[in-house]
Amino acid sequence: MTDAILELKGLSKYFGGIKANDDVNMSIERGELHCLIGPNGAGKSTIFRMIMGEYPPTKGEIIYEGKNITKLKMWQRAYRGISIKMQIPGVFGELSLYDNIRIALQKHVSQQEVEAEIQRLIHFVGIQDLGNPLVKNMSHGQQQWLEIAMALALRPKLLLLDEPAAGMGPEETEFTAQLVKKINAQGITVIFIDHDMNFVRRIAKRVTVLHCGKIFKEGPLEEIEADKDVIQIYLGED
Numbered sequence: 001m002t003d004a005i006l007e008l009k010g011l012s013k014y015f016g017g018i019k020a021n022d023d024v025n026m027s028i029e030r031g032e033l034h035c036l037i038g039p040n041g042a043g044k045s046t047i048f049r050m051i052m053g054e055y056p057p058t059k060g061e062i063i064y065e066g067k068n069i070t071k072l073k074m075w076q077r078a079y080r081g082i083s084i085k086m087q088i089p090g091v092f093g094e095l096s097l098y099d100n101i102r103i104a105l106q107k108h109v110s111q112q113e114v115e116a117e118i119q120r121l122i123h124f125v126g127i128q129d130l131g132n133p134l135v136k137n138m139s140h141g142q143q144q145w146l147e148i149a150m151a152l153a154l155r156p157k158l159l160l161l162d163e164p165a166a167g168m169g170p171e172e173t174e175f176t177a178q179l180v181k182k183i184n185a186q187g188i189t190v191i192f193i194d195h196d197m198n199f200v201r202r203i204a205k206r207v208t209v210l211h212c213g214k215i216f217k218e219g220p221l222e223e224i225e226a227d228k229d230v231i232q233i234y235l236g237e238d
């Protein structure tokens with residue numbers, strides 16, 4: 001029997017004449033580490049924005065843990081365990097590292113637990129040796145890991161990561177791949193978007209390919225990489 005944590009049913013998002021997503025049907029198993037790939041403008045980020053509740057779908061339904069959440073507000077979805085790290089940095093550069101995490105922890109843990117939780121999170125994402133700098137003085141990679149820590153502060157069951165290794169060098173990319181695996185090993189379902197197939201290869205087992213807003217192919221990584229049509233529309237690109 002399947003145990004889907006998330007199901008997208010006929011999900012569509014139109015911006016005027018642009019069909020950013022068109023009749024997307026997807027099912028994500030609890031505990032999966034799933035990757036979304038596809039050419040620029042294929043509609044990957046729009047799917048994330050609908051799952052998190054930023055964009056209302058034009059049509060279709062989002063079922064999370066068996067319940068229809070299509071009309072719920074963002075905070076209601078976050079409260080139920082959906083957390084996201086978008087492509088655009090969501091950290092506060094003028095604030096310290098700890099204060100950024102403190103903001104993310106607001107209302108999720110009691111006042112007495114905050115400091116211990118900050119330590120747990122910075123150790124988990126590997127930024128425990130920096131002291132407590134202003135975030136704008138942290139490297140790009142460190143800021144990305146901080147943002148992941150902030151997403152984890154919500155104790156999610158489902159974590160959405162939009163290009164978690166974008167702009168990183170090889171070592172930081174490898175570290176991020178290990179971090180994503182570690183998150184998933186904790187039982188958190190992860191869906192991530194990425195363009196870098198070396199990164200995808202390191203961690204994903206199942207991959208969905210989007211093209212022109214629609215699901216083009218879905219399957220195990222090896223099948224997707226060997227698929228002639230996928231190579232033609234996407235993987236054959238430089």
Ligand SMILES: Nc1ncnc2c1ncn2[C@@H]1O[C@H](COP(=O)(O)OP(=O)(O)OP(=O)(O)O)[C@@H](O)[C@H]1O
Nearest residue numbers: 015018019020038039040041042043044045046047
């Ligand atoms: N707020 C918006 N208003 C109008 N059009 C939008 C909006 N958001 C996305 N689009 C359009 O929807 C389509 C899908 O965009 P989306 O950002 O989801 O693609 P993507 O696959 O994430 O692309 P990339 O890989 O470049 O991040 C694009 O044509 C984009 O221009």
